Amino acid sequence: MKNFVSKILGGFALVAVMSTAQAGGSNFPLDTAPDRINSQAALQHGAKLFVNYCLNCHGAVSMRYNRLRDIGLTDEQIKQNLLFTGDKVGDLMTVAISPKDAKAWFGAMPPDLSVIARSKGVDYLYTYLRTFYKDDTKATGWNNMAFPSVGMPHVMWELQGVRTAKYVDEKDPHDASKTIHVFKGFEQVTPGKLKPQEFDEAMADLVAYLQWMGEPAQLERKRLGVWVLMFLAIFTVLAWGLNKAYWKDIK
Template sequence: MKQILQTLVGICQAALLVAALGFGINAQANEGGFPLDTAPNRVSNNASLQNGAKIFVNYCSGCHAAGSVRYNRLRDIGLTDQQIKDNLILTDAKVGDLMTISMSAKDGKAYFGKTPPDLSVEARARGTDWLYTYFRTYYKDDTTPTGWNNLVYPNVGMPHVLWQLQGERAAKFEERKDPHDADKMEKVFVGFEQLTPGTMKSQEYDDNIADLVSFLSWMAEPVQLERKRLGVIVLIFLAIFTLLAWRLNKAYWKDIH
């Protein structure tokens, strides 16, 4: 009985540890780099996910595939097959096909210096906070091949495909003494300067990026809401069962000295 009790306690501790690690992924995703903003979590909001899907297919899917997801999976965010076909499939693909693209990995590397990643798994690889901050920290830089740079991903090969929505911005930096070495100077970011207006206001742009990132997060794990719901049920069950096992163990050994 004692061994059973110890096993149950170990299971609960392991489950809680996994949950804690999962919650901490985004917070550590860019340790030592540009500070990350917290991404709004809208994976339970179908309207936001549908808007994110629209932004994805119009601005991202030309270069980035989502090869782990089929178009018909978008039924889970409240879309019908006809809506998917009419609004989100821009090629001759079928509703049951994977969300792949025509550009090969070889061509992508030749165009951008690196093969564009598959975005069906990018939210799990990078974290939603990283993506949310990344899409919002592009700035003009004439020294790069694309004319763009990024605070989260310096010298990024991908141009700012959403620049028409956000407008063109310049990053302002200041030279300051390195706090770790008084003999050195470091370049510190102090803000953005809007060069040309975009079609969206700043808050509207951020709101749409939140929808896009939420959609990328949903694609990375379409069943995540169900997983979390079941996880809570399992933890509650284990806690109750552990309590019952503890009381049973105490009752069993009470008359044995």
């Protein structure tokens, strides 16, 4: 589970989201990320994916491992499944990579992912993670529909398998003398460890965890908010009744 190489490579995928999203763009329509913020099972699975594929290069310095208790994990489960040797449950989610190595490999220290979902949006992350495809014209051998000419490889290709993008040439509807390259979907070249639907489910869990990590108190805040609104509603009724009783004899 704690494969160092997969975690090093995992950093590349989300580096693309953070460090190069401003430099490029895409008109590719974003898929709607499933709402799983209230599912502990989804958040736990997302935490596992995050630790395995992202954490070695990207920190989450606003988060401590023991905060994962809030999504139903025990200290023992955290120790056995999510910690590196030498780390403690109370430690911050910092990266193992040194700034010197990061600069040599990436040109800069990979950004912290504590609030990536709040910064980029869950729909963008969900689409980005699921739209890698093989492209031998690129230096890494990979490309991405949500971020064309992305400079990062598809680190979860073993899970998703290898896909290519299918394009057809069509006449430009605005200029019949021109031909445009139109995307017509993906073609599976080799299967992955997960079926397509299973991979989409896994990415939905990872995005849900990134969303939760951006504000771990949000679930408790929402639960308290319901009680606060109920209290205010009852108090309003009582205040209205008191006001009516107070002024009933005053003309």
